[in-house]
Each structure stands twice: as C-alpha cells, then as structure tokens.
Amino acid sequence: MKRKGRLIVISGPSGVGKGTVVKALMDRDPRVRLSVSATTRPIRPTETDGIQYHFITHEEFERMIEADLFLEHAQYVGNRYGTPEKAVDEMLEQGFDVILEIEVQGGVQVMHRRPDAITIFIAAPSFEELARRLRGRGDTDEEKVQMRLQQARMEYLIAPQYQYIVVNDLLEDAVDDVQSILRSEELQSEHQQHLLKEAL
Amino acid sequence: MKRKGRLIVISGPSGVGKGTVVKALMDRDPRVRLSVSATTRPIRPTETDGIQYHFITHEEFERMIEADLFLEHAQYVGNRYGTPEKAVDEMLEQGFDVILEIEVQGGVQVMHRRPDAITIFIAAPSFEELARRLRGRGDTDEEKVQMRLQQARMEYLIAPQYQYIVVNDLLEDAVDDVQSILRSEELQSEHQQHLLKEAL
Numbered sequence: 416m417k418r419k420g421r422l423i424v425i426s427g428p429s430g431v432g433k434g435t436v437v438k439a440l441m442d443r444d445p446r447v448r449l450s451v452s453a454t455t456r457p458i459r460p461t462e463t464d465g466i467q468y469h470f471i472t473h474e475e476f477e478r479m480i481e482a483d484l485f486l487e488h489a490q491y492v493g494n495r496y497g498t499p500e501k502a503v504d505e506m507l508e509q510g511f512d513v514i515l516e517i518e519v520q521g522g523v524q525v526m527h528r529r530p531d532a533i534t535i536f537i538a539a540p541s542f543e544e545l546a547r548r549l550r551g552r553g554d555t556d557e558e559k560v561q562m563r564l565q566q567a568r569m570e571y572l573i574a575p576q577y578q579y580i581v582v583n584d585l586l587e588d589a590v591d592d593v594q595s596i597l598r599s600e601e602l603q604s605e606h607q608q609h610l611l612k613e614a615l
Numbered sequence: 616m617k618r619k620g621r622l623i624v625i626s627g628p629s630g631v632g633k634g635t636v637v638k639a640l641m642d643r644d645p646r647v648r649l650s651v652s653a654t655t656r657p658i659r660p661t662e663t664d665g666i667q668y669h670f671i672t673h674e675e676f677e678r679m680i681e682a683d684l685f686l687e688h689a690q691y692v693g694n695r696y697g698t699p700e701k702a703v704d705e706m707l708e709q710g711f712d713v714i715l716e717i718e719v720q721g722g723v724q725v726m727h728r729r730p731d732a733i734t735i736f737i738a739a740p741s742f743e744e745l746a747r748r749l750r751g752r753g754d755t756d757e758e759k760v761q762m763r764l765q766q767a768r769m770e771y772l773i774a775p776q777y778q779y780i781v782v783n784d785l786l787e788d789a790v791d792d793v794q795s796i797l798r799s800e801e802l803q804s805e806h807q808q809h810l811l812k813e814a815l
C-alpha cells in the first residue's frame with residue numbers, strides 16, 4: 416500500500432522568514448511539495464501564472480467559493496487568497512507531504528476542515544528581532560512596520576491553536592525542528608497500527 | 616527559570632534492543648539520564664549495587680510499596696522491580712530528561728501517575744527478526760524463545776497505549792527517531808506559551 420502524504424500548515428507573521436524555512440525544508444526533503452494558492456491580486460512582472468500563484472479574477476474566485484473548491488481562503492489587504500483543494504488532494508494521493516504556507520485566518524479553517532493536518536506556527540525570537548527583519552528587507556516605512564507588528568501580535572494570539580510553535584532564530588535549527596516534527600508525527604502510535612498485526 | 620526535565624518511558628519486548636537504543640541516546644545527548652530501578656532479584660557477580668540496580672530485600676520492597684515510594688513497580692519471573700520516585704524527581708528538578716526502561720506493566724502505571732510522561736514503545740521489524748535476535752544473543756533454548764515471543768505478543772497489544780512506536784531496525788535510525796520525538800515534544804504549542812508573552 417502506497418503511503419499517503421500529510422497535509423502541513425505553516426503560518427507565521429510577515430517577516431519571520433517562513434518562506435525561507437519552507438524552501439530549505441523542500442531542498443532537504445524531496446517528499447515535500449508546496450501548494451500553489453489562487454489569488455485575485457494583480458500579477459507582478461517578475462511572476463509567472465501557476466508558479467507563485469494562480470492569478471484569477473474576483474468572479475472566478477467567487478465561483479470557486481460557491482462550488483466549495485477551496486480548502487481555505489482569506490482576504491488580505493483587499494486581495495483574496497485561497498488554496499484549491501483538488502490539487503492538494505492529488506499531491507497527497509501521490510504520496511507527497513503538502514505544505515500550505517498561509518495566513519492564520521486560513522490556518523484555522525484548515526484545522527476545522529482537515530483535523531488530521533499538522534499545524535506549525537513559525538515565531539520570531541522576539542518582536543524586536545521581527546521589527547529588525549521587517550526593516551532589513553527594505554520596509555523603511557516605519558508606519559508599515561508598526562502595522563505589521565500589530566498584525567503579528569494578533570497572529571500570536573491565534574498561535575496556541577497550532578499544534579507546534581517553532582522559533583526561527585537560526586534557520587538551520589528551525590528546519591531541523593520542522594523535520595523532527597514531521598518525523599515524530601509518523602511515529603505516533605495511532606499511525607503505527609500496522610506494526611501490531613503480527614500480534615493479533 | 617531553569618528548564619525542568621522530561622520523564623520518558625521506554626518499553627519493548629525482550630530482545631528488541633531497547634537497552635542499546637537507550638545507551639546510544641545517552642551517548643548523544645548529555646541531558647538524558649537513566650533511572651536505576653530497585654529489585655529483589657539476587658545480585659550477579661558482574662553487577663554493582665546502585666549501578667545496574669539497587670538490590671534490596673523483599674521486606675524493603677514491601678515497605679517501599681506501603682510508603683508509596685515507587686513511581687511504578689512490577690513482578691517479573693518471581694522477582695520484583697520498581698522505580699524509586701524520589702531519585703527520578705531529583706534528576707528532573709536538575710533539568711535532566713529521565714528515562715525509565717521498564718516493562719509495559721510498569722509503563723501503564725506511569726501513564727496514570729504521570730500523564731505528562733513521554734511514552735515510547737520499541738518494536739522489532741518483525742516477530743521473525745525478534746526471534747532471530749533472541750536466538751542470536753545466546754538464548755538457544757527454543758522453549759524460552761517461544762515464551763518470550765508469546766510475551767512480546769501480549770506487549771504489542773498494550774503498545775497502542777504508548778504515545779509513540781519506534782521500530783528498531785537500524786539502530787541509528789531508531790535513535791534518530793527517539794531524538795526527533797524528544798525535540799518535537801518541546802515544540803508543542805502548549806510548551807511554548809512563554810513565546811506569546813510579548814503579544815499579550
């Protein structure tokens with residue numbers, strides 16, 4: 416019997432480096448795939464449709480909601496983002512672990528819709544460090560930085576609903592942490608029942 | 616605030632190599648200590664009191680049970696074995712992760728008395744392989760081997776009550792598994808609440 420993949424939700428505040436953690440994880444583990452979200456925000460010159468996002472219209476987005484085709488969807492700064500469920504399920508059936516790198520709003524939806532999902536919140540070592548990272552990536556508009564920190568505070572209040580909280584201090588440690596989580600989740604006795612068949 | 620250690624129960628059938636896994640784990644991780652059990656069985660010429668076991672009389676053992684000084688205790692082939700609770704708690708207070716390498720009978724007692732314990736059952740890749748290992752360590756008496764396999768079958772029926780089941784196929788993999796479990800347990804959001812204080 417072929418192994419079915421696991422659904423993994425990774426959330427965390429803007430600037431915490433969750434994209435970097437996810438990328439490093441995929442470099443290490445060929446069983447891990449990243450889900451491509453659909454969005455209504457305009458495509459940027461550096462982007463390709465279907466790679467960073469599936470770029471769709473507001474009307475298409477609404478139609479997908481009505482047809483219940485999203486695993487989760489959320490609104491962010493006037494644009495809409497959603498995870499098409501079918502593509503995720505196909506990758507899971509093929510045996511890939513599928514990562515959803517999504518906002519907490521969507522993360523909570525996945526917890527309810529797919530209670531078997533592994534949910535990980537990536538936190539910063541401190542808010543001071545988070546502010547430093549936000550400024551470091553060229554966000555020099557102090558008002559924007561303060562707004563993102565305020566948003567982060569709200570996200571931290573939702574973080575306890577995630578199963579795991581990983582601090583992204585040193586990248587390598589954070590990736591080790593996530594790999595430990597994925598490894599140990601497979602060892603939980605409820606997933607190891609096949610080992611007992613000889614005893615029965 | 617000093618980190619308090621975790622209580623770790625490791626059980627598994629005779630011959631599965633749990634002692635080897637525990638020893639390799641301690642070689643890798645200086646935070647891990649092994650609890651020394653008390654027993655009523657006679658000391659062997661190769662043993663030292665207080666190292667392999669605390670060798671005590673049946674009367675002392677009874678007195679300790681009555682005074683509720685055991686974290687768990689069990690009977691095995693006419694001899695009694697128990698874990699003195701005070702020594703374990705002292706090591707935990709000092710910040711060590713303390714391993715109890717005990718029978719499932721004692722393991723279930725610990726689950727009830729200390730629900731925060733991390734419980735790991737070490738399984739063999741197969742019963743055939745378990746039989747091979749039992750014979751390989753010089754147990755040439757086939758009746759004894761069959762008795763141990765029968766005992767293993769009983770233990771496997773209790774295994775689902777453990778949180779994790781690790782297969783000891785290749786030793787290094789099994790030790791990696793246990794280390795992943797210990798690492799990911801620390802990342803569970805209920806143990807990471809201190810990270811949220813800045814948001815509150």
